[in-house]
Amino acid sequence: MxxxxxxxxxxxxxxxxxxxxxxxxxxxxxxxxxxxxxxxxxxxxxxxxxxxxxxxxxxxxxxxxxxxxxxxxxxxxxxxxxxxxxxxxxxxxxxxxxxxxxYLSGSITFDPAVLSIDPLTASRIVWLDCLITNVDRTSRNTNMLWWNKQLWLIDHGAALYFHHTWTDWRQKAAQPFTLVKDHVLLPWATELAAVDAEYRSLMTPAFFEGLVCLIPTSWLSPSEAGFPDEDAQRAAYAEFLSIRAAHSGIFVKEAQHARQTLV
Known part of the structure; x- marks a missing residue:
């Protein structure tokens, strides 16, 4: 929806x-x-x-x-x-x-060394960040808050870094996310295979096509990115995410391999 x-x-x-x-x-x-x-x-x-x-x-x-x-x-x-x-x-x-x-008033920065996180939740967040290529969920800056005894995710502005150049974006969509090795929750992400089976079915092309319609026209720069108009650029975002979700096994294997080197 x-x-x-x-x-x-x-x-x-x-x-x-x-x-x-x-x-x-x-x-x-x-x-x-x-x-x-x-x-x-x-x-x-x-x-x-x-x-x-x-x-x-x-x-x-x-x-x-x-x-x-x-x-x-x-x-x-x-x-x-x-x-x-x-x-x-x-x-x-x-x-x-x-x-x-x-604004989550009274929230605190989530620290997995202090607050426990279950393997399923950790695996879900790692899977998300591999999908959107989010480089900014590290031990230096977790971008997670603890508020009302619940975990909240914030600050995804560093994700989708492919769109800073738009070079070979289709090829990049099917590549592993090698920077997952620095993910703060990777040591606890033992349920990636189960999460992959659950999440891949939710991330459909139809969902992404609807989602990108939310992008305001004033935020887009189609000529700079090599597209004829804003709708074409929106469609490229949807295609990138659709390709990535369809090839989720590639980034899941990368995450599992990276985790094995940590534990």
């Missing part, structure tokens, strides 16, 4: 989150909720927002917990009174549609 993504208007810049590579911030919207706002004007650009959207909603479709994702509209007048010049420049460059995740 394709999610219905709400759109909110950003009303207040609360505080920057300096640890994020894309200079995210906590912001308030016109629905009176707080969000972690990620800006299209950051150095990583709209591609990080596309990866955030697709990666987060794929995780949700697989039954994993992700904070609600919304489109966040930034008005041209927003941030004019911001005293920090770097932040003001970022806000000016991000006018229009951005992305935000519901």
């Amino acid at each position: 394709i999610p219905d993504i709400r759109t909110v208007n950003v009303t207040r810049y609360v505080t920057p989150l300096k640890e994020g590579g894309s200079l995210p911030a906590v912001a308030e919207a016109d629905d009176d909720f707080l969000y972690v706002l990620k800006f299209r004007g950051s150095g990583q650009g709209p591609k990080a927002l596309i990866a955030e959207l697709l990666g987060g909603e794929i995780a949700r479709a697989l039954g994993l917990r992700v904070p609600e994702i919304v489109f966040a509209q930034l008005d041209p007048a927003f941030g004019r009174t911001e005293p920090d010049q770097e932040i003001q420049d970022l806000l000016k460059a991000s006018v229009g549609l951005n992305i935000a995740l519901h």
